Amino acid sequence: MQNKQEILEKLTGIQSSRKSYYTELIYLVEEMKKKNRQLAVINQLTQLQINASWPETSIYIASQLSQILPFGHFVLTLIKGSNLSSYLTRQDGDQWQCHTLAGAVTPDQPTLSQKDVLHHSFSEMFPDHHALSVPLRSQFNQTFGFLTLLQRSEQRADSEDADLFSLIASHVAVSVENILLFQDVSEKIKIEAQLVQSAKMAAIGEMAAGIAHELNSPLTAILGNSQLLLREMKASPTAPLMNDIYQCGVRCKKIIQNLLTFSRQEEYLFSTISINEVVENSLDLIGYQLSVSGLTITKELAQPPLLFHGSRHQIEQVVINLLLNARDALVGRVDPRIEIRSFLVEEDKGHCYVGLTVHDNGEGIAAEQLQQIFHPFYSTKERTKGTGLGLSVSLGIAEAHGGRLLAQSEENQYSRFTLLLPLLREEVQDGEETDTDCG
Numbered sequence: 001m002q003n004k005q006e007i008l009e010k011l012t013g014i015q016s017s018r019k020s021y022y023t024e025l026i027y028l029v030e031e032m033k034k035k036n037r038q039l040a041v042i043n044q045l046t047q048l049q050i051n052a053s054w055p056e057t058s059i060y061i062a063s064q065l066s067q068i069l070p071f072g073h074f075v076l077t078l079i080k081g082s083n084l085s086s087y088l089t090r091q092d093g094d095q096w097q098c099h100t101l102a103g104a105v106t107p108d109q110p111t112l113s114q115k116d117v118l119h120h121s122f123s124e125m126f127p128d129h130h131a132l133s134v135p136l137r138s139q140f141n142q143t144f145g146f147l148t149l150l151q152r153s154e155q156r157a158d159s160e161d162a163d164l165f166s167l168i169a170s171h172v173a174v175s176v177e178n179i180l181l182f183q184d185v186s187e188k189i190k191i192e193a194q195l196v197q198s199a200k201m202a203a204i205g206e207m208a209a210g211i212a213h214e215l216n217s218p219l220t221a222i223l224g225n226s227q228l229l230l231r232e233m234k235a236s237p238t239a240p241l242m243n244d245i246y247q248c249g250v251r252c253k254k255i256i257q258n259l260l261t262f263s264r265q266e267e268y269l270f271s272t273i274s275i276n277e278v279v280e281n282s283l284d285l286i287g288y289q290l291s292v293s294g295l296t297i298t299k300e301l302a303q304p305p306l307l308f309h310g311s312r313h314q315i316e317q318v319v320i321n322l323l324l325n326a327r328d329a330l331v332g333r334v335d336p337r338i339e340i341r342s343f344l345v346e347e348d349k350g351h352c353y354v355g356l357t358v359h360d361n362g363e364g365i366a367a368e369q370l371q372q373i374f375h376p377f378y379s380t381k382e383r384t385k386g387t388g389l390g391l392s393v394s395l396g397i398a399e400a401h402g403g404r405l406l407a408q409s410e411e412n413q414y415s416r417f418t419l420l421l422p423l424l425r426e427e428v429q430d431g432e433e434t435d436t437d438c439g
Contacts, residue, residue: 045175048172057076057179073090073129075122078144087099132151134168219252226246230242271312277312299340307354326359340358354421355420374407403421403422
């Protein structure tokens with residue numbers, strides 16, 4: 001027995017019985033497992049997504065901390081100037097939820113530290129919880145935020161957990177600071193892009209005005225003289241050539257007009273217009289071009305006709321552009337179809353719109369391109385078939401009328417463009433204007 005006890009002491013350094021030896025061994029194993037979990041969590045917390053939003057970041061940190069520290073609520077707080085923005089996260093069943101408390105914590109007393117302000121605010125919201133906060137410090141040792149655990153009395157952390165929380169905060173601070181730097185750089189890049197775009201738009205406006213002055217006069221002469229010559233030529237063999245000259249002149253004039261409209265250098269007279277008349281007039285202008293392409297066009301127009309206040313020429317330009325885009329998307333398709341529908345749209349806030357959709361079963365638009373099709377000079381067509389101005393001009397016209405232009409598409413399935421214009425709800429009766437219902 002003596003030899004056995006000596007062996008145990010030599011092997012373990014523990015002067016105890018076999019039972020207490022195994023108990024301590026189990027305790028040591030559990031402690032090692034606990035340390036491993038803590039290291040795993042710390043490692044995960046250093047892998048925060050740099051492009052994540054603050055609610056997503058708060059949820060991620062809370063979900064990791066819940067594996068090693070007890071708490072009821074977790075709060076990520078960021079200092080922006082003199083304001084504190086907090087993101088309160090808690091677990092609801094299997095899901096994590098985050099609530100933004102931006103601007104909710106403002107010091108009542110100038111002498112209070114930011115940490116005291118936080119705890120004062122949280123004590124008012126959660127009087128039965130204790131707040132444990134640790135600062136997030138930058139590489140220059142400046143505090144730019146806090147991590148806070150809101151714990152009930154039975155969950156209150158001991159000194160060991162508090163030390164662990166401080167250690168975790170030092171690792172999280174690096175990742176959070178990287179997110180802040182990424183957001184700053186992204187914002188600067190966005191502002192620079194907006195400045196470049198604004199400069200481009202200003203240049204287009206100046207260029208369009210110059211083109212209009214320089215080319216409108218000679219184009220008027222070309223169009224007028226070519227029309228006179230066409231009347232005299234009639235069935236002459238050279239009549240088609242003269243007709244080509246005339247058509248090219250018309251196209252040049254339309255390009256100038258699009259540039260002027262896009263740069264908003266040209267104004268149009270607004271009047272009361274029926275959306276059904278706009279559709280019929282547009283089909284009268286380009287119906288032949290569409291029919292020779294082998295398309296099937298179906299119309300479903302609202303009755304009675306829906307009225308809006310706007311420029312007939314501009315809205316017809318939008319409809320014609322949408323129809324021609326649909327035609328181009330149907331090249332080579334089996335059973336090509338274009339569907340035109342006008343309808344009434346009533347939104348939740350009581351706003352009523354005249355709606356017009358142009359739907360085709362063409363090649364569609366890829367999801368990554370759909371967000372860019374309204375950008376100036378962006379086109380999904382071949383370089384020789386599109387200028388990239390059609391949809392951006394159409395969007396500008398819709399917005400100038402107080403409306404919207406929306407796009408839906410699925411690649412190799414369909415495209416649907418929807419034009420929404422404010423419904424004219426005023427009727428003149430006995431010289432007075434009265435509002436009418438959407439219906």
